[in-house]
Amino acid sequence: MKAFISVDLEGLPFVVILGQLDLKGSLYQEAREIATKITLVVAEELYQNGFEQVIIADSHGPMVNLLIDNLPEYVEIIRGGFRPISMVAGVEGCDVALFLGYHAKHGTAKSTFDHTYSGSSIHKLVINGIEVSECLLNAFTAGEYNVPVILVAGDNQLLEDDVKKYTPWAETVPLKHSFSRFAARSPSMKKIEKNLKESVFRAVTNFKEGKVKPLVTENPVKIELTFRGTAFAYVADLLPFVKRVDGMKIEYIADTMTEAYNIFQLLVTAASGVLAAMKYQS
Numbered sequence: 001m002k003a004f005i006s007v008d009l010e011g012l013p014f015v016v017i018l019g020q021l022d023l024k025g026s027l028y029q030e031a032r033e034i035a036t037k038i039t040l041v042v043a044e045e046l047y048q049n050g051f052e053q054v055i056i057a058d059s060h061g062p063m064v065n066l067l068i069d070n071l072p073e074y075v076e077i078i079r080g081g082f083r084p085i086s087m088v089a090g091v092e093g094c095d096v097a098l099f100l101g102y103h104a105k106h107g108t109a110k111s112t113f114d115h116t117y118s119g120s121s122i123h124k125l126v127i128n129g130i131e132v133s134e135c136l137l138n139a140f141t142a143g144e145y146n147v148p149v150i151l152v153a154g155d156n157q158l159l160e161d162d163v164k165k166y167t168p169w170a171e172t173v174p175l176k177h178s179f180s181r182f183a184a185r186s187p188s189m190k191k192i193e194k195n196l197k198e199s200v201f202r203a204v205t206n207f208k209e210g211k212v213k214p215l216v217t218e219n220p221v222k223i224e225l226t227f228r229g230t231a232f233a234y235v236a237d238l239l240p241f242v243k244r245v246d247g248m249k250i251e252y253i254a255d256t257m258t259e260a261y262n263i264f265q266l267l268v269t270a271a272s273g274v275l276a277a278m279k280y281q282s
C-alpha cells in the first residue's frame with residue numbers, strides 16, 4: 001500500500017508569526033523542524049501499519065520546507081512549487097491521503113493565517129457551489145484520483161468548519177486552537193505525537209474496514225473565484241473561457257477537478273505577476 005501526505009505550515013502547532021513562514025523568516029528554522037517532526041511521526045506510523053511507501057508533498061510557499069536529512073527509506077519527497085495539482089501533486093496511485101498543518105479558509109475569524117491558497121490575491125474560491133478551504137480543494141482533487149482523505153491535522157477551526165462536515169470519515173487531529181490570525185494555543189509536542197500516532201492507527205483501521213471514501217464533485221466543475229483586487233480579475237478575464245462576473249469575481253467551467261485546479265494555479269500565478277508589475281510602476 002502507498003500513502004500520500006501533503007504538508008502545509010500555517011496550521012502547525014506553535015506557528016503563529018510571519019517570521020516562521022518564509023525562507024528568510026527569523027523563526028523559519030523552528031517551523032521547518034516542527035513540520036519535519038510531525039510529518040515523520042505520521043509517516044512512521046503509516047509504515048508500521050502496512051504502508052510500504054509514503055509519498056510526501058512539501059506544500060507550503062516555495063515547497064522546500066521539510067528537512068531532508070535522515071528521511072527513512074520508505075519515504076519519497078516532492079519539493080518545489082511549479083507542479084500540476086500543486087499541493088496534491090503525487091497523489092495519483094496512492095491508496096490514502098493525509099493532510100498535515102492545514103488551516104482554515106480566508107475570512108475565518110479564529111484560524112492562524114486564514115487564507116485560501118494565496119493570501120495576497122484570493123478572497124474566495126467556490127467549487128460547484130461550495131466555498132472551499134485549501135483542504136477541500138485538495139480533497140476534491142484527490143477524490144478525482146479515487147484517493148480518500150483519511151486524516152487531517154491542523155487548525156481546529158478548519159476541522160470544525162470543513163473536515164467534519166464534508167469528510168466525516170476522516171480522523172481529525174487539532175494541532176492548535178487559534179485566538180486570532182496571529183495567536184493560538186497548542187498541546188505539547190509530546191501530546192501531539194501521541195495523538196497523531198493514535199489517530200493514524202484509527203484512520204488506517206477505518207480505511208481497511210472500508211469506512212472511508214473519496215470526496216468527489218461532479219464534472220464539469222464550475223469555479224467561482226473572487227479576487228482581492230480588480231486588476232487580478234481583469235487579467236483572469238483575458239482568457240477566453242473566463243467570464244467576468246463583477247469587479248472582483250470571475251467564473252469558469254473546467255472538465256475535471258485537475259483542470260479546474262491547474263487553471264486556478266495559473267490565475268494565482270498571473271495575480272502574482274500583476275503584483276510584481278505594480279511594483280515596477282512605483
Ligand SMILES: [Zn+2]
Nearest residue numbers: 008009010060
Ligand atoms: Zn501554507
